[in-house]
Amino acid sequence: MAIKKSVELENGVIAEYWRIENVVLINGSNQAEVLLELWKDKSVRQNSSKTSVKKELYFVELESLNCDIFPTCYSKIKLLENFTGAEDV
Numbered sequence: 001m002a003i004k005k006s007v008e009l010e011n012g013v014i015a016e017y018w019r020i021e022n023v024v025l026i027n028g029s030n031q032a033e034v035l036l037e038l039w040k041d042k043s044v045r046q047n048s049s050k051t052s053v054k055k056e057l058y059f060v061e062l063e064s065l066n067c068d069i070f071p072t073c074y075s076k077i078k079l080l081e082n083f084t085g086a087e088d089v
Contacts (some may be wrong), residue, residue: 005086015040030062034073
């Protein structure tokens with residue numbers, strides 16, 4: 001599972017494949033810290049010798065911790081302004 005949302009980085013590189021690397025549930029809350037990796041595209045991500053072009057940290061509010069965490073986090077990330085129009089891949 002991943003999100004496809006094209007962005008142009010400061011160095012001119014265009015990348016589109018966002019994948020959750022890590023989720024940390026924040027103790028005592030329904031919040032999660034979600035670390036996303038950005039890859040040029042899916043094929044580059046599947047090449048084990050490559051590395052991501054960028055990592056970004058986001059915080060999302062979960063309605064409940066009794067859920068499938070990764071799909072829920074992807075759904076919440078897609079609600080953020082800079083992920084408007086993102087699609088599941």
